[in-house]
Amino acid sequence: MADNLLIPAIVHFNLGSSKVSITDYHIAVSLxxxxxxxxxxxxxxKAVYAIHKGGEIxxxxxxxxxxxxxxxxxxxxxxKKIEKNLNATKENNPDKYVENMLFSIATNDDKxxxxxQFQGYVSDMSSEVDPETGLQEVTAELxxxxxxxxxxxx
Amino acid sequence: xxxVTIDYKHFNKAGFDSKTCxxxxxxxxxxxxxxxxxxxxxxxxxxxxxxxxxxQEVVTFTVEFLPFITGxxxxxxxxxxxxxxxxxxxxxxxxxxxLHKKDGSIxxxxxxxxxxxxxxxxxxxxxxxxxGEMGYIRIRFTLQxxxxxxx
Numbered sequence: 001m002a003d004n005l006l007i008p009a010i011v012h013f014n015l016g017s018s019k020v021s022i023t024d025y026h027i028a029v030s031l032x033x034x035x036x037x038x039x040x041x042x043x044x045x046k047a048v049y050a051i052h053k054g055g056e057i058x059x060x061x062x063x064x065x066x067x068x069x070x071x072x073x074x075x076x077x078x079x080k081k082i083e084k085n086l087n088a089t090k091e092n093n094p095d096k097y098v099e100n101m102l103f104s105i106a107t108n109d110d111k112x113x114x115x116x117q118f119q120g121y122v123s124d125m126s127s128e129v130d131p132e133t134g135l136q137e138v139t140a141e142l143x144x145x146x147x148x149x150x151x152x153x154x
Numbered sequence: 155x156x157x158v159t160i161d162y163k164h165f166n167k168a169g170f171d172s173k174t175c176x177x178x179x180x181x182x183x184x185x186x187x188x189x190x191x192x193x194x195x196x197x198x199x200x201x202x203x204x205x206x207x208x209x210q211e212v213v214t215f216t217v218e219f220l221p222f223i224t225g226x227x228x229x230x231x232x233x234x235x236x237x238x239x240x241x242x243x244x245x246x247x248x249x250x251x252x253l254h255k256k257d258g259s260i261x262x263x264x265x266x267x268x269x270x271x272x273x274x275x276x277x278x279x280x281x282x283x284x285x286g287e288m289g290y291i292r293i294r295f296t297l298q299x300x301x302x303x304x305x
Contacts, residue, residue: 005290006221008278027278031236035270037212037298049212049300051270053240105278113226152233
């Protein structure tokens with residue numbers, strides 16, 4: 001692979017107003033506008049095509065963040081913040097658990113080039129122990145609550 | 155891999171060019187040309203009926219980009235490329251795909267007419283699971299257009 005590819009080396013993650021340090025992340029976003037060609041037959045029995053436009057942008061995302069539980073307990077606070085949000089989803093009122101989530105994506109020089117923001121909540125947490133290091137890695141899945149809130153900006 | 159160049163006005167305008175990103179994969183539009191004539195033998199003395207059917211001419215294909223360091227704006231641009239299709243004065247544009255031979259000359263040239271952007275998918279990973287190296291950004295577009303003319 002070429003050396004000059006854009007690598008999102010540093011990613012800052014904010015859950016609500018607090019910053020959470022993450023060790024790994026997976027972000028897959030799909031944006032669909034619902035536009036497509038529709039076929040109809042005209043008076044000369046020839047097929048004609050028209051663009052049928054969708055009404056809105058449909059966003060779906062698969063967002064996962066991971067935090068490594070290190071022996072020096074440096075990241076335990078960050079894990080707690082995510083756990084707290086997951087526990088809050090038991091509340092009936094979305095106001096209690098839906099938070100502003102912000103990803104700031106930067107290259108090695110730590111200058112963010114893209115911000116991705118949405119209203120979401122933690123929907124799933126799992127942990128995995130690395131057999132080699134014996135360290136536990138906590139993975140949290142983030143779900144988008146309000147699809148309209150999803151923005152990507154520079 | 156064979157060298158591939160593409161030309162699509164909406165990509166060019168949004169800054170997807172050889173300076174900001176490379177094309178990592180293009181799904182060649184599937185092509186099908188067919189005519190089927192069916193003759194109905196109806197009741198005796200009645201004329202024969204003929205019915206012609208032509209294949210669907212809409213093609214869907216994908217293009218995947220790997221942005222370079224110089225293409226930092228492309229993630230946000232990909233989002234607007236999907237959005238602007240819904241604007242009233244959006245024009246579908248032809249999409250040209252060229253496969254090049256080793257010496258740079260054109261091997262195959264395919265043009266799809268009236269192409270619109272349907273979907274953008276953004277993939278960001280810190281690690282590339284397969285190689286263990288740093289992950290890079292991938293942007294994949296799904297496009298739809300009308301039957302390509304092959305030259």
